[in-house]
Amino acid sequence: MTQSFRLESGGLINRDKKISFKFNGKNYYGYEGDTLASALIANGVHLIGRSFKYHRPRGFFGAGVDEPYAIVQLYRNGETEPNIKATEQELFEGLEAKSVNCWPSVNFDVGAINNFLKIFLPAGFYYKTFMWPKSFWYKIYEPFIRRAAGLGTASIKHDKERYEHKYEYCDVLITGSGPSGLASAYSAAKNGAKVILAEDKSRFGGTLLTSEVNIGNQSGKEWADSIISELKEMPNVTVKNRSQVFGYYDHNMLVMSERISDHLPKTKKFHPKQRLWYIRAKEVLISSGSIERPIVFGNNDTPGVMLSSAAKEYMKVYGVLVGKKPLVFTNNDSGYETAIEFKKNGIDPIILDTRKEPQSEIIEEAKNMNINIKNSYVVVAAQGYKKVKSADIAKISDNKEELGSIENIECDCICVSGFWTPTIHLASQSGNKTKFNEDIDAFVPGISKQNEKTLGAANGIYTLEETLKDSFEKGNQLSKKITNNENKVSFPNVVEKKSTVHDKFWCVPLPKGKNYKRFLDFQNDVAVSDIEIALKEGYRSIEHVKRYTTLGMATDQGKTSNLNGLQLVSKIENKVVPAVGHTTFRPPYSPVSIGAIVGREVGKHSKPTRKSPMHSWHEKNNAVFVDAGVWLRPRYYKRGEENLFEASKREAKNVRTNVGVCDVTTLGKIDIKGPDAAELLNRVYTNAWLKLPVGKARYGVMLREDGIVMDDGTTTRISENHYHMTTTTAQAANVLSHLEYYLQLVWPELNVNVVSTTEQWAGAAIAGPKSREVLKKLFPKSDVTNEGLPFMGYMEGDLFGVKAKIFRISFSGELAYEVNVESDNGYFMWEKIIEAGEEFGIQPYGTEALSTLRIEMGHVAGSELDGRTIPYDNSLEGLLSKKKDFIGKRSLSRKAFAAEDRQKIVGVVPLDKKTSIPEGSHLVKDSNAPLPNPKLGYISASCWSVEYDNPFSLAILKDGKNMIGEKLFVMSPLKDKVIPVEIVSSHYVDPKGERVRS
Amino acid sequence: MLHIKCPHCGMRSQNEFSYGGDATVKRPELGKEISDQDWDNFVYNRKSLRGKHWELWQHLSGCRQWIKVQRDTATHEIFKTLKANEEIS
């Protein structure tokens, strides 16, 4: 296809480089430097999608971030991405895009039937229509809404692209590289400030790229180019294009998304696709410019109706005509600039100006060029379905209420200018109290809350001279304050054409007998009539009107619709616009890809993975791993075709009969030193600690102040003032913070230091009746007999030249030891244990066998210490000292905690001794009782008892103390199971605890 | 994201800290009789203030010190930070 709408010359594109792309399956060509939008328009493609609600044909409305219509599904390098604005997507070789929100095709769309049923789809349609009958929801309403709603389809594939996060600090952050951004950046940089200048588009310069102005002896664009190249050379300046500052957060932190590779066919090796910048700025200068607002008229959503500034940008930047018979409809001088540009390119535009007798330099120029200007004229309605074919126009009375007779004139595009709306999103997000500026009919930033100032058009200043003056000045002032250095830039001479005041006219009245749709929000299909209905139905707050009608709630966040919406509400309500107020601006200013927000924290990178020093041994020996907090732990070691159940049973059985070894490196370890260490332990643990001798370990339980068990573990007195505390794997970090809290804030008089040593020690538990035999071989020089190293004893040993700590403690309930060596020696230790244990039938065991062993013994763990149980519930009341106070003790005397029928841990065995009991099941008295069946307790942990070869569970049961021997039912609706069970002691194996002492 | 001045380390981002609640609550002395009401007030009852609030933060990913921070709960403005052993004035 030929680029029939491409101008012979001009624009900032590279005509030497042709780029081929596909849209809706058809091949086209564009040039390097095009956007997808400019390339499509050059090829005469004006129909790009369908609207959200009525599926009306939609084309292009803008040329950048404000675009409400031209949203496409993009295909790039085998991936697809929804919701891409064609006006922002730069063209690259091989780009493919498709229309969204249309089926089966953009030219013939079944959903367009909504357009003809539109009388049935007024404001609040979804709320009203889909109310009844209830049964219609699943089969009719929901599938209908799901099919009809949404713009594009998210990929369900894993995103292979890389996204990065970056943290940056600067003196001055400047958002936008138009005249105000460049001037302020330049003067701030000259003062030596650390400056970041962010530009959303690929080209720097903002409006300087499209306006006919001179700065010094250069054109606007030349001046912009020279400033940018100078800034790029300065070491204190970071200049970023394709970078959108989209959020302004607390304490002057702003977030910017940098699109590094989106404009390339493929992301370069080792490059990210996008980068999210978290920027903490001392000062922020908002130079985000302004967005042209539409004038509202009939069928103003027809493809070919677009912003006049966009039409100019397509010509000046891309060398593309949006039409060959243009109508310019304006209430201010900006429309004339567009008309002049058309005329310069050999096209004859017609200007309809709502003003009666406007006079200015720009208007004079248009007149001198013989442009047809019709004053006091309006467009009543656009005609044409898939593209503007003509316009119904009429004279309008001076009071702007009466239309003259309607004339129809041929045209292929209508370029609209309803004056300019400052982009105040960032200022508003920062907490700035915006104010209404009557002169420009728009809100501008008011009183700053954070260190932010708004410049130029974003602040409602629309002349270049004033903008530059103010921006040079602000950039200088703010940076000077920070750097104490002034290097003042002399102000250049500015030549620009003077314009005159705009007309506050914004909405064309309906002619008699006509009921044209006049759209306010183009993406969400919100028309004037929808707002009228909402107000009639009693909605008053602008926030409610917004939600009821969805005005401004689309992905463009109402960039072109908000102000006209406010004008309408204020007119109907007979209030001034500032009294109506605007809705809250929230980040992001423009959609940001989820990938950029997540950054590198995906998959395995979403949290750290910690591995013990013995990890590679486990891998080599067929360990199947499980996540335990941030740790990877062997769950079981697979032999042959074994499954989890078989393997863990074998491993647990081997511990009970021979000897097993388990990697316990992950246990939290805290080193405690100082003369008051014993006193600290005595306050933190529920039992007595002052008399623990050196070389002895003790089991302890710690509570929160509310009496709930926080953690348990053993602590060993290594020497007079030195203790080694262990915590559960999960609570290690919390326990350390807990100790620090009390030492720093509550009892600073205690002379104690605590430090985490979890990663400094590798640990192995050697458990089973033959464990002592293994230990003897490992430590031939140490006396590890029952007398030399009794239960809860501690000694240091020499493990073939490696210093080791030997604790005689047991979690499995068997005779057991834990050996710790410095992490670097962990692998060595493990190999030695396996080697020494071989003749005794040693086998490694994983967390599953570990659980089985502790459950059978009735030892509590995380599933019982779940933040809801007190010591009594876990049968730990024997560890509560009566003689001393400790953290949480006072709470235990609360009535409910002391209740006679208080819940308590029990054992549960199925009557058939066969059926496994699902964890989390409920215990009930009568399985046939009407719902809700009173719950007596819940199963906290389940295993297959290797001692008795039948299922066994632990449960927290109401009045558990008096329930031993009772027959109850376990119910698991989730697993559809009802199991008759008997309640037994939680100490199912070796209730007297003889084995650990043997 | 807040920017908090750790009295030990200087200005740091909020994600290095963890929040620790009202800094004006005093733990009752160990071993002393205390009424149910007073204990409940210590353990559970907190004012949900709008405005200036002294609160505890721990510089978890930094120096690990607990610090006192005076912050406006509505505007998030931080007025002052103190070390654990400095009295709130």
Ligand SMILES: [Zn+2]
């Ligand atoms: Zn610190």
